[in-house]
Amino acid sequence: MTREHVIGTAVAPHMSARAMRASPLWMRPNGSEHRTPILSRNAMQERGLARFGCRRMSTAGVARAPQGPERTIAPPNEQGVKRPRVISSALFGHATCLSLPAMRSLQRTLARPVEIEGTGLHTGVRTRLRLCPAPAYTGLLFRRTDLDGFEIPASPQYVARVSYATALVRAGVMVATVEHLLAALYACGVDNAIIEMDNLEVPILDGSAAPFVQMLARAGLRTSDAPRHYVRVRKPIQIGDAHQRILLSPDTAFRVSCVIEFPHPMIGRQQHELVVTEETFVEELAPARTFGFLEDVETLRRKGLIRGGSLQNAIVLDHAGILNPEGLRFPDEFVRHKIVDLIGDLALIGHPLLARVEAWRPGHALNTTAVAALLRDPEAWELVAPAPTRMAEPVIS
Ligand SMILES: [Zn+2]
Numbered sequence: 167m168t169r170e171h172v173i174g175t176a177v178a179p180h181m182s183a184r185a186m187r188a189s190p191l192w193m194r195p196n197g198s199e200h201r202t203p204i205l206s207r208n209a210m211q212e213r214g215l216a217r218f219g220c221r222r223m224s225t226a227g228v229a230r231a232p233q234g235p236e237r238t239i240a241p242p243n244e245q246g247v248k249r250p251r252v253i254s255s256a257l258f259g260h261a262t263c264l265s266l267p268a269m270r271s272l273q274r275t276l277a278r279p280v281e282i283e284g285t286g287l288h289t290g291v292r293t294r295l296r297l298c299p300a301p302a303y304t305g306l307l308f309r310r311t312d313l314d315g316f317e318i319p320a321s322p323q324y325v326a327r328v329s330y331a332t333a334l335v336r337a338g339v340m341v342a343t344v345e346h347l348l349a350a351l352y353a354c355g356v357d358n359a360i361i362e363m364d365n366l367e368v369p370i371l372d373g374s375a376a377p378f379v380q381m382l383a384r385a386g387l388r389t390s391d392a393p394r395h396y397v398r399v400r401k402p403i404q405i406g407d408a409h410q411r412i413l414l415s416p417d418t419a420f421r422v423s424c425v426i427e428f429p430h431p432m433i434g435r436q437q438h439e440l441v442v443t444e445e446t447f448v449e450e451l452a453p454a455r456t457f458g459f460l461e462d463v464e465t466l467r468r469k470g471l472i473r474g475g476s477l478q479n480a481i482v483l484d485h486a487g488i489l490n491p492e493g494l495r496f497p498d499e500f501v502r503h504k505i506v507d508l509i510g511d512l513a514l515i516g517h518p519l520l521a522r523v524e525a526w527r528p529g530h531a532l533n534t535t536a537v538a539a540l541l542r543d544p545e546a547w548e549l550v551a552p553a554p555t556r557m558a559e560p561v562i563s
Pocket residue numbers: 345346456503506507
């Protein structure tokens with residue numbers, strides 16, 4: 167077990183050419199090479215990169231960085247729209263407030279286990295879900311405690327059944343509706359976690375990612391000594407057609423824009439764009455709830471879906487408006503939720519992303535296809551690690 171630190175503070179805008187020259191060299195199975203600017207001699211690092219088919223070719227030293235300043239707590243974002251209280255990511259620990267664009271350079275996990283219980287949106291089953299700390303290079307790993315601890319990594323190779331939610335299946339064992347939880351973990355910078363479940367579907371809770379953000383705030387986050395590797399998109403990749411598509415292109419941050427169109431008076435055409443960070447996710451995206459149309463309810467129920475659906479965990483639209491008496495949390499809550507879903511599916515990449523993601527009418531099938539298409543093309547991405555510029559604080563336990 168590596169010595170761990172309370173919440174990470176390492177910030178490095180981008181790799182410099184100098185950092186690149188000083189970096190270790192890696193080679194992909196097809197013979198192409200790329201560099202990462204940080205080297206760890208920890209064998210776990212090689213395991214992590216091996217997930218992407220890389221092996222080490224040469225080595226270099228590890229840079230150390232000074233301690234960062236105290237972070238500040240962002241005020242709640244009130245726009246005259248009813249919104250549940252969301253705990254700011256600033257409460258995650260004694261870390262600095264990051265300015266944009268910024269990249270954390272060390273992997274993080276939870277400081278302590280935290281659990282919640284709730285009903286699955288589609289199956290209606292009760293599930294107890296426990297988020298647990300995990301060693302560096304574990305990634306996000308589901309564990310079915312009701313099936314002798316059977317494990318399913320959050321990885322594109324296990325994607326199945328993506329019509330109304332994203333499910334992962336390994337050897338016939340499923341974890342369903344993973345996207346809101348994965349979005350919260352991914353956007354809040356949790357690299358490693360074990361997600362224990364005693365049934366097959368992640369609880370829908372209030373239909374948004376906010377309860378998972380609150381779980382992370384309760385757990386706190388810890389930074390490890392292990393370097394964090396980003397997947398940087400190197401060339402544009404487009405998936406889909408004129409009606410529905412996703413374009414991934416190079417960027418120095420994780421930037422998402424999304425357009426949705428529904429012929430409904432409450433939705434119409436909505437567009438939202440942002441750089442995804444802990445702060446923007448918590449304030450602008452996490453509270454946005456899933457939604458559905460009353461006219462589809464019977465059809466979906468006949469298909470065995472939305473058995474746990476209600477006005478407590480979804481926005482329900484009839485032909486003229488919404489049935490939820492509390493109203494919307496954002497005027498454009500619908501497109502914001504689609505971005506939550508998209509981020510949850512992008513989490514299957516297994517590393518934080520440096521790319522501009524433009525999505526037109528996205529859905530889980532398209533999102534997960536885009537992830538697979540990106541990773542399948544070795545020329546389209548590379549693993550990079552920012553040089554640390556601030557040292558993490560020492561562990562408190
Ligand atoms: Zn969703």
